[in-house]
Amino acid sequence: MNARTSTQPDPEPRSSAPQAKAAADPHPVPEAAPAVTAPPRRSRFRRALPLLGLLALAGGALGGTWYWQVGRFMQSTDNAYVGGDIAVLSSRIEGDVARILVGDNQPVEAGQPLIELDHxxxxxxxxxxxxxxxxxxxxxxxxxxxxxxxxxxxxxxxxxxxxxxxxxxxxxxxxxxxxxxxxxxxxxxxxxxxxxxxxxxxxxxxxxxxxxxxxxxxxxxxxxxxxxxxxxxxxxxxxxxxxxxxxxxHATIRAPFAGIAGNRAAQLGQHVRAGQNLIAVSPPAERLYVTANFKETQLRRLREGQPVELSVDAGGTLHGTVQSLAPATGAQFSLLPPENATGNFTKIVQRVPVRIAVEPGQPVGNLRPGLSVEAEVDTRDDPHAPRGLLGAAAAMIRGH
Structure with a gap:
């Protein structure tokens, strides 16, 4: 019995060994926590599927509502340009240029002398x-x-x-x-x-x-x-x-209206003949308009007086109104109109110029003739109805 007791290990040395090791190491490394098993990602996706489906359904419903209420009535084109009645002034008589009274890109008033010939x-x-x-x-x-x-x-x-x-x-x-x-x-x-x-x-x-x-x-x-x-x-x-x-x-060439002088070709002392172009006057921004070339398939609902939203490539958004539609397609007014009765025939979608008046009272300082514009015409019966997504949805809910 005593021998068996003497043969059992002493618990004290076992308990003191880790303490001695800890005392010997001033920066002990903490023991790693037991690993926690994460839930599978597939189960999260499955739980989110109903929410995603509801969001997709709501988005589709809103998009469909907007298209049915607004989108299908919008006719747009990027084949649109700013236009203006530019007056190209030429000499009515023959003579030498004696004085040039205006500089390039200078604002002028109606009747202001621009160029004087020797009289x-x-x-x-x-x-x-x-x-x-x-x-x-x-x-x-x-x-x-x-x-x-x-x-x-x-x-x-x-x-x-x-x-x-x-x-x-x-x-x-x-x-x-x-x-x-x-x-x-x-x-x-x-x-x-x-x-x-x-x-x-x-x-x-x-x-x-x-x-x-x-x-x-x-x-x-x-x-x-x-x-x-x-x-x-x-x-x-x-x-x-x-x-x-x-x-x-006519020895004095005057501005026919208030605008901006440009494209000056006259030089001091130059001998000019009758009909020779000397200078041009562009109308001010307030008198400019937009010519949008819509496809023939877009003309079904276009009418005069419809509101238009104009996005100018130079910057800015303007509001306008459909003023008139051209009496023929642009191809008919070209130098060589097409003759479909000769040769092989290829059907091409034709475009009709639509003149759009810019509403007054807007900041149109950046407008210049020839600038590119994107035009969107609202062909709805009620042009004052909301055009936004939420507004169209609210209008549909109210039954309007």
């Missing part, structure tokens, strides 16, 4: 036309005076006829008296001859006076015809003066 030759032509008009007017005055003189001569000739007729009557009476006295023996033959000659002279004077009256009367129509010709020459001279004034005024 000395045209000023001389204007003075010549004015002198011709003054001469024509003076000729009219001369002919008027001559006609008045001819009318006076007619009156004088009529008076001379009356006087000659009175002399003729006296001469006839005197000759008759002398003949009676001579036949009764109380007069002489000489008296008869003298009174007879006086009567003939009086008759001749009447004839002369009548001829003078006819001549004076005949001069009046001639003068009237000359007066009409003079009036025609005066009108021609007046028209020539107006043309000369117009040419002289």
């Amino acid at each position: 000395r030759d045209w000023q001389a032509r204007r003075d010549q036309a004015a002198a011709a008009l003054a001469e024509a007017e003076a000729n009219i005055g001369t002919l008027a005076a001559q006609r008045a003189q001819a009318v006076a001569q007619v009156a004088a000739a009529e008076s001379q006829i009356a006087q000659a007729e009175a002399d003729r009557v006296f001469a006839v009476t005197d000759a008759g008296r002398a003949g009676t006295l001579a036949s009764s023996g109380f007069g002489t033959r000489e008296a008869v001859d003298r009174t007879t000659a006086a009567r003939r002279r009086a008759e001749a004077s009447v004839a002369v006076a009548q001829a003078g009256l006819e001549s004076a009367r005949g001069a009046v129509p001639v003068l009237d015809a000359q007066a009409k010709s003079a009036v025609a020459r005066r009108d021609a001279a007046r028209a020539a003066l107006a043309l000369a004034d117009s040419n002289l005024d």
Whole structure:
């Protein structure tokens, strides 16, 4: 019994060994915790499937609602550009460029002088036309005076006829008296001859006076015809003066409207001819519009007055209104319109230009003619209905 007891190991040394090891190591490493088994990922995915399905169903419902309420009524195109009625100014007359009064990209007002041509030759032509008009007017005055003189001569000739007729009557009476006295023996033959000659002279004077009256009367129509010709020459001279004034005024090229000057081709001292382009004036941003080329399959619901949302590539979003649709496709207005009756036929979707007016009161400072735009037309019956996803869903719930 004692031997068995002596053979059992002493528990004290076993318990003190780890303590001694811990005392020898100042930085003991903690023992690893027992590993915890994680739930499988597949089970988490299975638990999330119903939630994902509900989210997908709700998203599909919202998307379908938006398409049914809004999306199917929206007609959009990126084939759209900013347009403007740019005035390309050319010279109406021939001359040398004397002054350039505006710089490139400078704002101008309506009627502001832009370019001046040398006007000395045209000023001389204007003075010549004015002198011709003054001469024509003076000729009219001369002919008027001559006609008045001819009318006076007619009156004088009529008076001379009356006087000659009175002399003729006296001469006839005197000759008759002398003949009676001579036949009764109380007069002489000489008296008869003298009174007879006086009567003939009086008759001749009447004839002369009548001829003078006819001549004076005949001069009046001639003068009237000359007066009409003079009036025609005066009108021609007046028209020539107006043309000369117009040419002289065209020596100064002015802005037809308020806008921005650009594309200046004129140079100081350059000799230009009539019809040569010198400068262009672009309208201000407030007068610009958008031309959107929609496909023919998009025209079923497009109408004038529908609202349009414009996304400008240069930056910014604007609101506009459908103003008008072109009377034909763009291909028909091209230089060489297609002729589908010749050769092989390939059907191509045609596009129709639609003019869109930009609503006033918007910040349109970045707009320039030629910029690219994306246009989206709202073809719904109620263009003021909400366009957003949540708004369309709410409207459908309310039954609108």
